[in-house]
Amino acid sequence: MPRGGKRSGAGRPKGTGKYSESTKAIRVPESMVERILEFAHSGGFKLPLYGGKVAAGCPAPTDDYIEGMLDLSEHLIHDPASTFFVRVTGYSMINAGIHPDDILIVDRSLQANHGKIVIAAIDGELTVKRLYKKQGEVRLMPENDDFEPIEIGSEETLHIWGIVTNVIHTV
Amino acid sequence: MPRGGKRSGAGRPKGTGKYSESTKAIRVPESMVERILEFAHSGGFKLPLYGGKVAAGCPAPTDDYIEGMLDLSEHLIHDPASTFFVRVTGYSMINAGIHPDDILIVDRSLQANHGKIVIAAIDGELTVKRLYKKQGEVRLMPENDDFEPIEIGSEETLHIWGIVTNVIHTV
DNA sequence: CATGTTGATAAAAGTACATTATTCTAGGCT
DNA sequence: AGCCTAGAATAATGTACTTTTATCAACATG
Numbered sequence: 162m163p164r165g166g167k168r169s170g171a172g173r174p175k176g177t178g179k180y181s182e183s184t185k186a187i188r189v190p191e192s193m194v195e196r197i198l199e200f201a202h203s204g205g206f207k208l209p210l211y212g213g214k215v216a217a218g219c220p221a222p223t224d225d226y227i228e229g230m231l232d233l234s235e236h237l238i239h240d241p242a243s244t245f246f247v248r249v250t251g252y253s254m255i256n257a258g259i260h261p262d263d264i265l266i267v268d269r270s271l272q273a274n275h276g277k278i279v280i281a282a283i284d285g286e287l288t289v290k291r292l293y294k295k296q297g298e299v300r301l302m303p304e305n306d307d308f309e310p311i312e313i314g315s316e317e318t319l320h321i322w323g324i325v326t327n328v329i330h331t332v
Numbered sequence: 333m334p335r336g337g338k339r340s341g342a343g344r345p346k347g348t349g350k351y352s353e354s355t356k357a358i359r360v361p362e363s364m365v366e367r368i369l370e371f372a373h374s375g376g377f378k379l380p381l382y383g384g385k386v387a388a389g390c391p392a393p394t395d396d397y398i399e400g401m402l403d404l405s406e407h408l409i410h411d412p413a414s415t416f417f418v419r420v421t422g423y424s425m426i427n428a429g430i431h432p433d434d435i436l437i438v439d440r441s442l443q444a445n446h447g448k449i450v451i452a453a454i455d456g457e458l459t460v461k462r463l464y465k466k467q468g469e470v471r472l473m474p475e476n477d478d479f480e481p482i483e484i485g486s487e488e489t490l491h492i493w494g495i496v497t498n499v500i501h502t503v
Numbered sequence: 504c505a506t507g508t509t510g511a512t513a514a515a516a517g518t519a520c521a522t523t524a525t526t527c528t529a530g531g532c533t
Numbered sequence: 534a535g536c537c538t539a540g541a542a543t544a545a546t547g548t549a550c551t552t553t554t555a556t557c558a559a560c561a562t563g
Contacts, residue, residue: 169512170512170558171511171512171556171557171558171559172512172513173514173515173554173555173556173557174514174555174557175513175515176514177514177515177556178514178515178554179515180360180361180515182363183361183515184359184362184515184516185359185361185362185365186358186516186517186518186547186548187357187359187365187369187547188356188357188545188547189351189355190351190353190354190355190372191353191354191355193372193376194356196376197358197371197372198358200368200371201364205364205367206405208409208412208415208417209416210416210417210419210435211416211417211418211458212419226458228419231417231435232405233405233408233500234377234404237404238377238379238404241377241379245379245380246379246381246382246402247381248381248382248383248399258431258501258503278503287382287383287397325503326503327501327503328499328501329408329498329500329501330429330499331497332449332496332497332498332499341527341542342526342541342542343525343526343527343541343542343543344526344527344542344544345526345544346543346544347544348525348526348544348545349524349544349546350545351545355545355546357517357518357548358516359516359517
């Protein structure tokens with residue numbers, strides 16, 4: 162009892178797979194297999210970013226008012242090779258929105274211009290301050306009235322590790 | 333002229349590959365191949381996190397004072413399915429370190445308890461406020477003296493989208 | 504004619520295998 | 534003895550192939 166004959170048009174349709182897209186076999190370290198599968202499945206850790214206005218009384222996030230999909234690493238880190246994090250200690254930059262235990266995103270490849278917030282090493286202590294650099298004078302300015310500016314004279318050497326681009330604060 | 337004989341001990345040693353680790357072939361969407369290879373190669377977007385103390389006069393980040401390697405997505409997002417981002421507008425939470433254009437990380441799965449900073453929808457407008465919830469009274473408290481608390485009476489319905497866990501501020 | 508069943512078809516997923524890359528040893532050479 | 538080299542050994546890599554999964558057209562059935 163054959164049900165023979167041509168079957169053109171039959172077959173599994175395209176895009177019916179896990180990713181709705183054709184896939185490729187690649188080789189990755191065994192220890193990362195799980196994370197990479199999660200990464201691939203969630204579309205690269207991208208999550209929705211919502212803007213200000215939403216439908217009246219809307220009880221939950223809706224796609225209507227989405228600004229886009231955002232990946233934190235992609236958004237905050239432009240050059241992984243020159244970026245690192247620093248954990249904040251102390252209150253000297255509180256008026257710049259930098260609190261103790263915050264994590265700073267620091268880029269080593271940016272120019273240390275006047276007015277930038279920098280990570281500097283002074284006497285073996287890591288410090289975050291706003292850089293003042295005008296008319297040959299160099300100072301590290303705190304943003305808290307309880308602290309004094311640090312004057313960088315000819316004796317001291319200023320080692321600037323990098324420029325702060327973002328502050329991550331835990332509420 | 334055979335150079336025959338045993339060659340025990342010969343052969344390519346383990347861990348001499350790109351990842352210094354044995355690998356596994358997995359299948360990923362074609363459009364993500366590049367990003368995933370970058371992801372795998374950089375060890376999962378992990379970057380160094382430095383603590384407070386460093387060697388005296390040390391001119392550049394050294395491994396000696398590293399706290400660990402950190403991946404932003406992993407550190408800030410505990411449940412991708414219930415997490416989203418919201419862009420801040422307005423100054424009503426400035427004293428909580430939440431500035432206009434900051435990005436908030438919001439978790440929908442957390443309890444909206446008294447004192448938490450929440451994302452709520454009021455009259456079609458998305459708003460971030462501190463939740464006051466005591467003795468049957470519910471209020472949305474700004475953290476800026478120029479703004480008034482919002483009383484939630486029996487007429488209004490409060491739609492809480494989620495709890496703010498982190499603030500990302502661009503300096 | 505409507506409905507159900509079966510096997511043809513084709514994509515997706517996973518894996519084994521062939522290929523490539525790397526290192527090391529034994530034997531030859533100086 | 535020390536240096537050089539062919540090729541033996543083995544891990545790493547990429548891809549071809551096999552297995553699995555999904556859908557649909559043709560046929561049978563009521």
